[in-house]
Amino acid sequence: MTEWWKKSTVYQIYPRSFMDSNGDGIGDIQGIIQKLDYLSELGVDILWLSPVYDSPNDDNGYDIRDYYKIMNEFGTMTDFDELLNQVHARGMKLVMDLVVNHTSDEHAWFSDHPDFYIWRDQPTNWRSFFGGLAWDFHEERNQYYLHLFSKKQPDLNWENPELRNAVYQMMRWWLDKGVDGFRMDVINMISKDPQMKDAPNGDGSSQFMNGPNVHTYLKEMNKQVLSQYDIVTVGESPGTTPKEARDYTAAQNQELNMIFTFEHMDLDQASGEKWDLKPLDLIDLKENLEKWQHGLHDEGWNSLYWNNHDQPRIVSRFGNDQQWRVESAKMLATCLHFMQGTPYIYQGEELGMTNVKFGSIAAYKDIETLNMYKEKQQAGVSHDDIMKKIYTKGRDNARTPMQWSDEENGGFSTGTPWIQVNPNYTEINALKYRDPNSIFQYYKKLIALRKNMDIITYGDFTLLHREDEELFAYRRSWQDETLTVYCNFSSKSKRITRLEGKKIIGNYPRHTDEDEWVLKPYEAMVYYQQ
Ligand code: TEU
Ligand code: CA
Secondary structure, eight states: OOOGGGGOOEEEEOGGGTOOSSSSSSOOHHHHHHTHHHHHHHTOSEEEEOOOEEOOOTTTTSSOSEEEEEOGGGOOHHHHHHHHHHHHHTTOEEEEEEOOSBOOTTSHHHHHOGGGBOEESSOOOOBOTTSSBSEEEETTTTEEEEOSSOTTSOBBOTTOHHHHHHHHHHHHHHHHHTOOEEEETTGGGSOOOTTOOOOGGGOOHHHHTTOTTHHHHHHHHHHHTGGGSOOEEEEEOTTOOHHHHHHHHOGGGOSOSEEEOOGGGSTTBSSSSTTSBOOOOHHHHHHHHHHHHHHTSSSSOBEEOSOOTTSOOHHHHTSOSSTTHHHHHHHHHHHHHTSSSEEEEETTGGGTOOOOOOSSGGGOOOHHHHHHHHHHHHTTOOHHHHHHHHHHHOGGGGTSOOOOOSSGGGGSOSSOOSSOOOGGGGTSSGGGTTSTTSHHHHHHHHHHHHHHOHHHHHOEEEEESTTOSSEEEEEEEETTEEEEEEEEOSSSOEEOOOOOSEEEEESSSSOSOTTTOEEOTTOEEEEEEO
């Protein structure tokens, strides 16, 4: 099978916040259908849907109650089938989120097949990702069950072959319907060390991330399911090194096509805790991405992303969401899209959508954010300090509704949105996406270039100006071609030496004086030479 996903660009849709077609304030499948022409115009190849399955929404669909049913709020299976057809009719592919490290505690398995879950008489001291102990007591059974995420997301017991077969059967059911692959939620956590022991600071991750049998299970899944279809797979894998990533993604290992690493998303935190804020040092970012570019160059494959539904908006995070919003959004896109790997665009990134600052905690919806607020408040942290953490890192930054227009609610809904729209929708929205200078059009060019230039897919990567704290520059080389990418991560002008070749893309309409060779604030430019 061809590795078509190596030349593809993926667009992630968070359905709850994408487009509401019926005015109940919640995005839905018909809403996605209404916007398919917009996505097709952008030129993306693959749409990845965050979970649309039946769920009590303790974690916005990442707690699945029924894998074979569509969430009522999003529509019906008929709507889903129509979406799949409409996506295919436009030559795009549709990838589903596969959440099989855990289910909802309301899934029928939890009462009918308790042996599908993980039970102990005594809990370990592990802390859950969403705060508190990762174990909860079950009265009837008189035992504790493991939940790495919320209490309502009990972890599945992958050691049980019956459970594995039930998962494979479900995967085949969706693939037989015609979906084009899976994004696998925390797939590197499905194998727990059977010894489960207390861990320093309650951080049990070395006992459940990349655990003892994870490769055995993925090889089995590949053999029984994935290899039978022409699909793409991407495994979400926090806490994974390039060496482990090669084990997951090298073609001869027959596991996954690519994974999501988190290292570059953790560089602006001062400790193992995401809320422990620290400014980004650009040299850390450059060296980290260089390590991944080299680590997966010959074997395995990278996914390239700045954003998803769990991360703050990149233009607010590593760019400048005020004076240089448009420039820095395009610069960040340039920096990422000329690397080797498959790029992912998260909804709204193509508009330069920003983080949000709600004044009251009551406006926030994310379980991780709300639990953290309570815990920190109990620990005596001030309201203002907690809000600063939420403004910088909270997941709801990515989850405010898509800003389609300057109409009420940004054109997302005629009702009351489930989460408030970012008040900047009057300025930042999709109305002018056809303007040749829009961020959207810039992304469109990047996506098209990747399709037409093999060097972007296959070339090797050399970091330039390693010591420069504001400039991210690199060279790609392939046969007798080179691409030189220069990105200014600062609001200062920076003098550089003349670049050879032809400029193929840049985020300033025209370089004022090509002889001077000064990079303007957040300027990006790419030169091609043969
Ligand atoms: O996230 C996995 C994960 O590791 C989280 O800890 C993530 O890093 C965190 O949200 C960042 O603050 C996946 C999903 O992407 C996330 O939305 C779910 O909440 C989680 O799994 C549980 O399914
Ligand atoms: Ca709706």
